[in-house]
Amino acid sequence: xxxxxxxxxxxxxxxxxxxxxxxxxxxxxxxxxxxxxxxxxxxxxxxxxxxxxxxxxxxxxxxxxxxxxxxxxxxxxxxxxxxxxxxxxxxxxxxxxxxxxxxxxxxxxxxxxxxxxxxxxxxxxxxxxxxxxxxxxxxxxxxxxxxxxxxxxxxxxxxxxxxxxxxxxxxxxxxxxxxxxxxxxxxxxxxxxxxxxxxxxxxxxxxxxxxxxxxxxxxxxxxxxxxxxxxxxxxxxxxxxxx
Amino acid sequence: xxxxxxxxxxxxxxxxxxxxxxxxxxxxxxxxxxxxxxxxxxxxxxxxxxxxxxxxxxxxxxxxxxxxxxxxxxxxxxxxxxxxxxxxxxxxxxxxxxxxxxxxxxxxxxxxxxxxxxxxxxxxxxxxxxxxxxxxxxxxxxxxxxxxxxxxxxxxxxxxxxxxxxxxxxxxxxxxxxxxxxxxxxxxxxxxxxxxxxxxxxxxxxxxxxxxxxxxxxxxxxxxxxxxxxxxxxxxxxxxxxxxxxxxxxxxxxxxxxxxxxxxxxxxxxxxxxxxxxxxxxxxxxxxxxxxxxxxxxxxxxxxxxxxxxxxxxxxxxxxxxxxxxxxxxxxxxxxxxxxxxxxxxxxxxxxxxxxxxxxxxxxxxxxxxxxxxxxxxxxxxxxxxxxxxxxxxxxxxxxxxxxxx
Numbered sequence: 097x098x099x100x101x102x103x104x105x106x107x108x109x110x111x112x113x114x115x116x117x118x119x120x121x122x123x124x125x126x127x128x129x130x131x132x133x134x135x136x137x138x139x140x141x142x143x144x145x146x147x148x149x150x151x152x153x154x155x156x157x158x159x160x161x162x163x164x165x166x167x168x169x170x171x172x173x174x175x176x177x178x179x180x181x182x183x184x185x186x187x188x189x190x191x192x193x194x195x196x197x198x199x200x201x202x203x204x205x206x207x208x209x210x211x212x213x214x215x216x217x218x219x220x221x222x223x224x225x226x227x228x229x230x231x232x233x234x235x236x237x238x239x240x241x242x243x244x245x246x247x248x249x250x251x252x253x254x255x256x257x258x259x260x261x262x263x264x265x266x267x268x269x270x271x272x273x274x275x276x277x278x279x280x281x282x283x284x285x286x287x288x289x290x291x292x293x294x295x296x297x298x299x300x301x302x303x304x305x306x307x308x309x310x311x312x313x314x315x316x317x318x319x320x321x322x323x324x325x326x327x328x329x330x331x332x333x334x335x336x337x338x339x
Numbered sequence: 340x341x342x343x344x345x346x347x348x349x350x351x352x353x354x355x356x357x358x359x360x361x362x363x364x365x366x367x368x369x370x371x372x373x374x375x376x377x378x379x380x381x382x383x384x385x386x387x388x389x390x391x392x393x394x395x396x397x398x399x400x401x402x403x404x405x406x407x408x409x410x411x412x413x414x415x416x417x418x419x420x421x422x423x424x425x426x427x428x429x430x431x432x433x434x435x436x437x438x439x440x441x442x443x444x445x446x447x448x449x450x451x452x453x454x455x456x457x458x459x460x461x462x463x464x465x466x467x468x469x470x471x472x473x474x475x476x477x478x479x480x481x482x483x484x485x486x487x488x489x490x491x492x493x494x495x496x497x498x499x500x501x502x503x504x505x506x507x508x509x510x511x512x513x514x515x516x517x518x519x520x521x522x523x524x525x526x527x528x529x530x531x532x533x534x535x536x537x538x539x540x541x542x543x544x545x546x547x548x549x550x551x552x553x554x555x556x557x558x559x560x561x562x563x564x565x566x567x568x569x570x571x572x573x574x575x576x577x578x579x580x581x582x583x584x585x586x587x588x589x590x591x592x593x594x595x596x597x598x599x600x601x602x603x604x605x606x607x608x609x610x611x612x613x614x615x616x617x618x619x620x621x622x623x624x625x626x627x628x629x630x631x632x633x634x635x636x637x638x639x640x641x642x643x644x645x646x647x648x649x650x651x652x653x654x655x656x657x658x659x660x661x662x663x664x665x666x667x668x669x670x671x672x673x674x675x676x677x678x679x680x681x682x683x684x685x686x687x688x689x690x691x692x693x694x695x696x697x698x699x700x701x702x703x704x705x706x707x708x709x710x711x712x713x714x715x716x717x718x719x720x721x722x723x724x725x726x727x728x729x730x731x732x733x734x735x736x737x738x739x740x741x742x743x744x745x
Binding site: 149152154155174175178179181182183187189193194195196197206207209210211254258 | 343354651652654655656657658659660661662663664665738739742
C-alpha cells in the first residue's frame with residue numbers, strides 16, 4: 097500500500113428538499129490509499145450517493161477539505177472539476193451510460209477527445225483499453241449490438257482509457273444478472289490485482305461488496321462502519337482476456 | 340473543440356434528417372426571398388439607369404395642362420396652350436439650354452407601294468435630333484427651308500424603313516402619309532428599345548409646320564409638347580426652375596395661380612419610379628426578414644427539444660470531462676450548421692427562382708455576390724442568436740441531474 101489518493105476531512109453537504117434542508121453528509125472523514133478496492137454500502141437515503149458524487153467531483157461539498165491525489169479539489173468551479181474528472185477519475189455507472197448509436201471505440205475515445213488527444217493516438221489507446229476488458233473484437237459495435245455485460249465492459253474501458261488514479265463504480269452490477277455480475281467483478285478484481293488500480297465501488301449487495309478489500313457503511317450522513325476484509329471473495333469466473 | 344463540435348453537429352443532424360430539413364425550411368425561404376428580391380430589384384434599377392442614359396438624363400418636357408399631381412381642376416379655360424413661341428422664348432432666355440424642340444404628333448398610316456405601316460408621325464424642328472442625341476444614318480435631315488415652306492418631306496425610323504422598303508433604298512422615294520404624298524429625305528440611325536418595351540425606331544419625323552398645316556389642318560401656334568435639352572445633367576434642376584418661371588411670366592399667371600402647364604424632367608420621373616421600386620423591395624425584404632425570424636424561432640425550438648432529448652448524453656459528456664464550453668460549442672455549432680445549411684439551400688433556391696422569374700416575366704435580374712454573402716452571414720447569425728439560448732441551457736446542466744435524466 098502506498099500513500100493516500102483520497103483524503104477527506106469533515107465533508108458536509110446539504111440539500112434543500114422543498115423548504116426543508118436535508119443534511120446528506122454530516123462531516124465525513126475518509127482516507128483511501130493508492131491501490132485499495134473499497135466498497136461503499138448503506139441503505140438508500142444514507143448519503144452514499146452524495147458521498148460518491150463528492151468523491152467523483154461531480155458535486156462540491158459545502159465544508160470540509162478533500163484532497164484527491166494531493167490536490168485540494170474541495171472548492172473548484174464546474175470547469176475545474178470537469179478537468180479533474182477527465183484527468184484523475186474514471187466513472188462506471190449502473191446504467192452503463194454509453195452514447196447510443198456510437199461505436200464502442202468512439203465511446204471509449206470520448207474522454208480523450210475532451211482532453212484534446214489527436215485522433216490517431218485516441219483510437220490506438222481506445223482499442224488497447226477495449227482489448228484489456230476483453231472486447232478487442234467488438235470495436236465497431238454500437239451499444240445496442242452488445243449485451244449488458246459487454247456494455248459495462250465498454251464503460252470500464254472508457255473509464256480506464258485515461259489511466260485514472262481512481263475508478264469510481266456506482267452500482268456497476270445493478271443492471272446485470274448473476275453470471276454477468278461475477279464476470280464484471282472478476283474483471284475489476286483482475287484490474288485491481290494486476291494493475292494496482294484503486295477502485296471505489298458503491299453497492300448495496302453484500303455479495304458484491306464482499307469482493308472488495310474494505311467495506312465502508314454509510315448511515316445518516318456519517319460513516320457507521322469501516323472494515324478491512326482479510327480474504328475478499330474471489331469472483332468465480334476468470335477475468336477475460338487471459339490475464 | 341470547434342472541429343469536434345462540427346463533426347458532432349453533422350452527425351446529430353444526419354440522424355434527424357427530416358426534422359433538420361423541416362427546421363431549415365424557414366431559413367431557406369427567408370434567404371431565398373432575400374436573394375431573389377435583391378436580384379430582381381437590382382436588375383430593375385439597372386435597366387432604369389440604362390434607360391436614363393439611353394433617353395438622355397438632361398431632358399425636360401413641357402406640355403399644356405396642370406400636372407395631374409395637383410389634382411383635377413375642372414376649369415377648361417385654365418388650360419392655356421403651349422406654343423412654338425414659348426419654345427422660342429425658352430431657347431432664347433435660358434442660357435443652359437442646348438436645344439429646344441416643340442413637337443406635334445399624329446398617328447397615321449404610312450404607305451409605300453403595296454406595303455404599309457401604322458406609326459406615329461412627329462412634327463418637330465431641327466433641334467429635335469440634337470435634343471434626343473439622334474442622328475441620320477442615310478440621306479439628310481430636313482432644313483430651315485423645309486420648315487419654312489412646310490415641305491412634304493420626312494425622316495423615317497429604322498423599323499418603318501424595314502417594313503416599307505426591305506432592302507431597297509428609301510432615300511428620294513415618295514411615301515403616302517395618310518393622304519399626303521411625302522418624300523423620304525433620310526433614315527434615322529437605329530436607337531433600339533426603351534426598357535418599357537417601346538420601339539424608338541417605329542417613328543416618322545416631319546417638319547412641325549408640315550404636320551400642322553397638312554396633317555392636322557390647323558393654323559395656330561400650339562404644340563403638343565416642348566422637349567428641352569440642357570447642356571449638362573447638373574444644370575437640369577436650375578434650368579427647370581428658370582423655365583417654369585419664364586412660362587408663368589409668359590402665361591401671365593398671378594402668384595396665387597397654379598401652373599397651366601406641366602414640366603417634368605427625366606431624372607424626376609426616374610426618381611419616382613425608383614422610389615416605388617425601393618418601397619416595394621423594402622416591403623418584400625421585410626417579409627423575408629419575418630420569414631428569417633420565424634425560421635430562427637424554429638431553430639431555437641428544435642434545439643431546445645434536442646437539448647432535452649439529449650440531456651443524458653450531455654451528462655455523460657460532462658462526467659468524462661467535457662467543460663461547459665465544450666457543450667456550449669457543440670450545440671451552438673449544431674444550430675449554426677442547421678441554419679447555414681438552410682442559408683446555402685436558400686441561396687440556391689433564390690438564384691434559381693430569381694432566374695426563372697426573370698426569364699418568365701422578361702425582367703432584368705442581377706445577382707450580387709454581396710447579397711449572397713449577406714444571406715449566408717445572416718443565416719449563420721440567426722443560428723448563433725437563436726442557438727445561443729438552447730446551447731447555454733445545455734452547457735449549464737448539472738452533471739448529476741443530467742445523468743439521472745430518463
